[in-house]
Amino acid sequence: MSPDRPxxxxxxxxxxxxxxxxxxxxxxxxxxxxxxxxxxxGVTHAAPRRYFPGRQDLLDAVAVEGFARLGARLREAxxxxxDYQKQxxxxxxxxxxxxxxxxxxxxxxxxxxxxxxxxxxxxxxxxAFTPMLQMFRHGQAEGMLGHHDPERIGxxxxxxxxxxxxxxxxxxxxxxxxxALLDDAVARFPHGP
Amino acid sequence: MSPDRPxxxxxxxxxxxxxxxxxxxxxxxxxxxxxxxxxxxGVTHAAPRRYFPGRQDLLDAVAVEGFARLGARLREAxxxxxDYQKQxxxxxxxxxxxxxxxxxxxxxxxxxxxxxxxxxxxxxxxxAFTPMLQMFRHGQAEGMLGHHDPERIGxxxxxxxxxxxxxxxxxxxxxxxxxALLDDAVARFPHGP
DNA sequence: GCGCCAATGTATCCAGTGGAAACAATCTAG
DNA sequence: CTAGATTGTTTCCACTGGATACATTGGCGC
Numbered sequence: 151m152s153p154d155r156p157x158x159x160x161x162x163x164x165x166x167x168x169x170x171x172x173x174x175x176x177x178x179x180x181x182x183x184x185x186x187x188x189x190x191x192g193v194t195h196a197a198p199r200r201y202f203p204g205r206q207d208l209l210d211a212v213a214v215e216g217f218a219r220l221g222a223r224l225r226e227a228x229x230x231x232x233d234y235q236k237q238x239x240x241x242x243x244x245x246x247x248x249x250x251x252x253x254x255x256x257x258x259x260x261x262x263x264x265x266x267x268x269x270x271x272x273x274x275x276x277x278a279f280t281p282m283l284q285m286f287r288h289g290q291a292e293g294m295l296g297h298h299d300p301e302r303i304g305x306x307x308x309x310x311x312x313x314x315x316x317x318x319x320x321x322x323x324x325x326x327x328x329x330a331l332l333d334d335a336v337a338r339f340p341h342g343p
Numbered sequence: 344m345s346p347d348r349p350x351x352x353x354x355x356x357x358x359x360x361x362x363x364x365x366x367x368x369x370x371x372x373x374x375x376x377x378x379x380x381x382x383x384x385g386v387t388h389a390a391p392r393r394y395f396p397g398r399q400d401l402l403d404a405v406a407v408e409g410f411a412r413l414g415a416r417l418r419e420a421x422x423x424x425x426d427y428q429k430q431x432x433x434x435x436x437x438x439x440x441x442x443x444x445x446x447x448x449x450x451x452x453x454x455x456x457x458x459x460x461x462x463x464x465x466x467x468x469x470x471a472f473t474p475m476l477q478m479f480r481h482g483q484a485e486g487m488l489g490h491h492d493p494e495r496i497g498x499x500x501x502x503x504x505x506x507x508x509x510x511x512x513x514x515x516x517x518x519x520x521x522x523a524l525l526d527d528a529v530a531r532f533p534h535g536p
Numbered sequence: 537g538c539g540c541c542a543a544t545g546t547a548t549c550c551a552g553t554g555g556a557a558a559c560a561a562t563c564t565a566g
Numbered sequence: 567c568t569a570g571a572t573t574g575t576t577t578c579c580a581c582t583g584g585a586t587a588c589a590t591t592g593g594c595g596c
Contacts, residue, residue, distance in 0.1 A: 549587100563572070
């Protein structure tokens with residue numbers, strides 16, 4: 151051990167979380183090694199266990215952080231304009247931008263086993279999506295959605311965006327086609343019989 | 344080693360592939376252990392390596408098999424009726440049914456790193472989706488889609504289904520709401536301006 | 537029949553991983 | 567200033583994927 155470093159790190163939990171997020175972003179969750187991570191931070195591989203008892207707990211924390219960031223982006227996108235038409239485009243672009251530039255992180259976020267300790271993950275996910283769902287409620291109030299349940303429309307919209315991102319990330323859809331597809335997708339959501 | 348079993352298994356490759364598919368289906372790809380797998384088959388852990396040099400090669404093969412099965416289901420669904428309206432519902436239900444009942448397998452199928460040796464996976468995926476894309480071409484020929492590019496509409500539809508399945512599988516959407524959401528989703532795809 | 541060669545499986549080693557438990561250093565409340 | 571709680575360390579374990587050298591087998595040419 152280097153004698154020039156204090157015995158107590160001072161902020162180990164955050165350091166571990168940050169480094170884990172970096173590794174996940176750059177190499178994917180499956181490549182995250184607790185030992186390697188501890189080594190780059192400069193502590194023993196058993197030290198992080200004080201804060202994250204198991205590997206999955208750490209990954210869950212990274213996922214929660216990811217949903218918080220995504221939620222912030224979506225909220226910004228919604229609040230950028232009071233016009234529903236612009237909001238829906240803005241949200242769609244923000245979602246796809248985040249989800250594609252942070253592909254590895256998003257894969258982790260949506261891969262959490264439900265029923266496991268990932269309950270906190272589920273809640274953070276729900277929180278991240280509320281700005282979008284509220285947008286649809288406003289859209290309906292302005293008469294843009296007919297008599298449909300805005301909750302359902304919101305979920306279908308979310309599914310479309312998420313699916314589009316997934317298809318791009320796994321190579322089924324070339325990235326160049328994304329904008330056209332996004333326009334096609336968005337165009338389906340102002341209308342209602 | 345049991346002396347009552349022949350030195351040569353006779354069909355090791357297929358046995359490995361089948362057992363791997365079973366484990367993936369029941370416990371998820373991340374839980375697949377090559378050693379445990381070899382043990383349950385009754386060979387040494389190095390034997391399967393003759394056919395699948397690395398762990399990823401085996402997983403890729405399982406994914407390809409999965410896409411083949413999915414493709415077959417979709418083809419059946421399309422060919423079940425010549426009516427576009429019925430086809431699109433049928434395909435949607437088949438896709439969701441497969442994708443939710445085989446959640447672990449589908450997760451593997453869409454998690455293949457593009458650019459890796461997973462090129463065969465990508466091709467098998469494309470093959471699986473062609474029946475659906477052809478359905479949209481027919482739909483357009485019958486005037487159900489307006490002047491839109493059927494390819495793009497097909498991809499957006501696919502994305503919606505895939506996204507819906509993902510949201511259900513990760514718990515964001517309760518399974519009970521699925522049918523209603525599916526109806527909402529399907530209702531968006533006969534129309535065209 | 538027979539012997540040789542390629543195909544198939546085995547035995548054994550390695551570095552690395554996540555996890556558990558006992559121990560040491562440090563901080564803090566009284 | 568000391569007792570107890572925090573925070574890291576050490577050391578162990580079972581297991582994993584992978585690599586390599588070796589053993590057994592089946593088939594092909596003769």
